[in-house]
Amino acid sequence: MRRVAKSFGTVQVCRDVDLAIETGEFVTLLGPSGCGKTTTLNMVAGLEDSTSGDILLAGRRVNELSPVERDVAMVFQNYALYPHMTVAENIGFTLRMRGMKRAEIAARVTAIAASLELSHVLERLPAQLSGGQQQRVAIGRALVREPRIFLFDEPFSNLDAALRVKMRAEVKQLHQRLGVTSLFVTHDQEEAMSISDRIAVMNRGRVEQFGTPEEIYARPATRYVASFIGNPQIELMPGTVEAADGRPAVRLGAQVLPLPGDGRFRPGQKVEIGIRPEHVRLGAGNLSASVRLVQPVGPLSHVVLDWDGGSLTATLPGFSRLQPGERVSAAISPDDMLVFDQETGLRL
Numbered sequence: 001m002r003r004v005a006k007s008f009g010t011v012q013v014c015r016d017v018d019l020a021i022e023t024g025e026f027v028t029l030l031g032p033s034g035c036g037k038t039t040t041l042n043m044v045a046g047l048e049d050s051t052s053g054d055i056l057l058a059g060r061r062v063n064e065l066s067p068v069e070r071d072v073a074m075v076f077q078n079y080a081l082y083p084h085m086t087v088a089e090n091i092g093f094t095l096r097m098r099g100m101k102r103a104e105i106a107a108r109v110t111a112i113a114a115s116l117e118l119s120h121v122l123e124r125l126p127a128q129l130s131g132g133q134q135q136r137v138a139i140g141r142a143l144v145r146e147p148r149i150f151l152f153d154e155p156f157s158n159l160d161a162a163l164r165v166k167m168r169a170e171v172k173q174l175h176q177r178l179g180v181t182s183l184f185v186t187h188d189q190e191e192a193m194s195i196s197d198r199i200a201v202m203n204r205g206r207v208e209q210f211g212t213p214e215e216i217y218a219r220p221a222t223r224y225v226a227s228f229i230g231n232p233q234i235e236l237m238p239g240t241v242e243a244a245d246g247r248p249a250v251r252l253g254a255q256v257l258p259l260p261g262d263g264r265f266r267p268g269q270k271v272e273i274g275i276r277p278e279h280v281r282l283g284a285g286n287l288s289a290s291v292r293l294v295q296p297v298g299p300l301s302h303v304v305l306d307w308d309g310g311s312l313t314a315t316l317p318g319f320s321r322l323q324p325g326e327r328v329s330a331a332i333s334p335d336d337m338l339v340f341d342q343e344t345g346l347r348l
C-alpha cells in the first residue's frame with residue numbers, strides 16, 4: 001500500500017498508510033479498537049474504496065479491481081459458514097461456483113481437510129462442530145481457492161482463551177507449510193507477537209512502526225508502541241537529563257539513574273523513561289523500593305514495587321518469596337532503559 005488514506009465523510013480514519021508486504025510474509029495490523037485496522041484490511045480486500053493512494057498486489061495497482069479479481073481470501077470473526085451444508089460442501093463451495101469438475105473439487109477438499117485435521121468431520125454440519133473446528137472450516141474454504149493473499153479480520157475473537165492460543169499455533173504452522181502471503185488484524189499484542197513475521201502498529205489511522213516482533217518490542221519507535229506492546233505493560237516515568245560525574249543520568253523524583261553515555265542525551269532534556277519488568281533486577285542497585293504486591297503466574301512472579309519516583313513492576317522467575325511491605329533495592333542497566341522525548345514521544 002502506498003500513501004493510502006481513507007475518510008468516511010469528514011472523518012479521516014486512515015492516513016498515509018505505507019506498507020510493503022513481501023510475498024509469503026505474515027503481517028499483522030495491530031492497534032486498539034477504532035484505529036483503522038479493519039478499514040485498512042477492507043481496502044486491500046476491495047470491500048472498501050480508498051480515498052487516495054495506491055493498493056498494489058504483486059506490483060500491480062488494484063484499486064479499481066473487485067474483490068474477486070484481486071484474488072484475495074478473507075476469514076472473518078464470524079465464520080459465516082453455510083449452516084445447511086456439510087463441511088465438505090462448505091469448503092468446496094467456491095470451487096462449485098467456479099464450475100470446477102466434481103472429482104477435482106473432491107480431491108482439493110480432501111487435501112485441505114487433511115492439512116487442517118478435518119478429514120473425520122467432512123460430512124458433519126457446522127452446528128455439529130466445535131468453535132475451533134468451525135474456524136478451521138472457514139480457513140479451509142478460503143484456502144481451497146489458492147488465493148494470492150489471505151486476509152484475517154480478528155478470526156479468533158469469538159473463541160475462548162485456550163482455543164485462541166491453539167488456533168494461533170495452527171495458523172502459524174499452516175503458514176509455515178503453505179507460505180501464502182497473509183495480512184492479519186488483531187488488537188491482541190501477544191497474538192500479534194506470537195504469529196507474525198512483521199507487525200504494523202497502528203494509532204489513530206497511522207502506522208507508527210512496521211517491524212519484526214523483536215524490533216517492535218526491543219526497539220519501539222515511539223512511546224505509544226512501547227506501551228502497547230508487553231505484558232505487564234512497560235512503566236513510563238517523566239524525568240530530566242542531568243550530568244552525574246560527567247556522565248548522563250536521569251532524575252526521576254529524588255532518584256538519579258545512569259543513562260548510556262553514547263552522546264544521545266543532553267542535560268536539561270525532558271524525557272520519559274521506559275522500563276520493562278524483566279529489566280528490573282532486585283537485590284543490588286541504588287533504587288530503594290518497597291514491595292506492594294506479589295502476583296505469581298506460574299513460571300514467573302510479577303512484583304509491584306513502590307519507590308519515591310512512582311511504581312515499578314519487576315518480573316522474577318518462579319514463585320517469589322517476597323512479602324508486601326518488604327524493603328528491596330533494585331537496579332536497571334542503563335542499556336535496558338528506553339528513553340523517549342517527552343514532547344514528541346519519539347525514542348531517542
Ligand SMILES: Nc1ncnc2c1ncn2[C@@H]1O[C@H](COP(=O)(O)OP(=O)(O)OP(=O)(O)O)[C@@H](O)[C@H]1O
Nearest residue numbers: 008011013031032033034035036037038039040187
Ligand atoms: N462505514 C463507516 N462509516 C463511518 N465511519 C466508519 C465506517 N467504518 C468504520 N468507521 C470508523 O472508522 C474508524 C476505524 O474503524 P475500523 O473498524 O477500521 O477500526 P478497527 O481498528 O478495525 O477497530 P475494531 O477493532 O473495533 O474493529 C472507527 O472510528 C469507525 O467508527
